[in-house]
Amino acid sequence: MSKTTRVPLTALASVLNLFPPDGRVWYKKKRNILRMALIAFCLIGMLVVCFKYGGNVRKHLWIGIGGYSGVLFFFSFFPTYVFYRIRRRQAGPTKADLVFMAFLFLLSFYPLIMLGMVTADIVQGPIVKVIHVEEKWDPKRGGDMVKTSEGTQYEIADRKINMREGGTYRVKVLKHSKLILEAKRQR
Structure with missing residues (x-):
């Protein structure tokens, strides 16, 4: 008979945090509202491109808006994980945590700027x-x-x-x- 061990998924549960102890539901949290706004922006941009452009132009604008929105959405999960780690420690944030957060903040500027350029191309054509x-x-x-x-x-x-x-x-x-x-x- 083989023994199986369960791996606690507390890190995943805390990042998702669907049922927080303070009573707020997941869709009323600021980080989730920002994520939903980013996804809505991406979908609206893709619809505008679909109706306004065709062929090769549409393909490259979709790649741009979808790719950079996806990267920003992916980056939005890192601060939640770092804050979860900071909360679990009694000593508070370390210098490495703060440097990592600053690095992610600066790193997220590139896809944000590129998303702005793609949006300007959508508007101008x-x-x-x-x-x-x-x-x-x-x-x-x-x-x-x-x-x-x-x-x-x-x-x-x-x-x-x-x-x-x-x-x-x-x-x-x-x-x-x-x-x-x-x-x-x-x-």
Whole structure:
């Protein structure tokens, strides 16, 4: 006969905390209201993109708004865990806890700023402009990057887009995300 041991799930139960002792229900807590607002913002943004744009533009805007909202939602669970650890200790917060919280706070600014840029692209939409490519390189992390004669750097969204150094192109670009969606060579 094999013996099984139960692993206490107190950490998970305290993070979720569906039935708190003070009588507040889970949907009236500030952190959960902020999470619901973030999810509502994401869903409304996706609906706006669905009705306003099509094809390649829709795909890249959905990736942006869904991805950055998901990262922010994921980051929202870390402070709850750290505060749970602090409450369980008698001595209070340590320097490591405070440094970790400050690090997470600063780390969450990047997806927040990028979500703002994607939102600005949703509002403005893609723009069409003529650019002259000065330099092209592959950073080995995503799409190829190009630098224009204006000094702006853009990422090429699709491998099907073929741009060469020294060429002049008419491009469809998401201005704030700095993403080239389409390119047609000019003579």
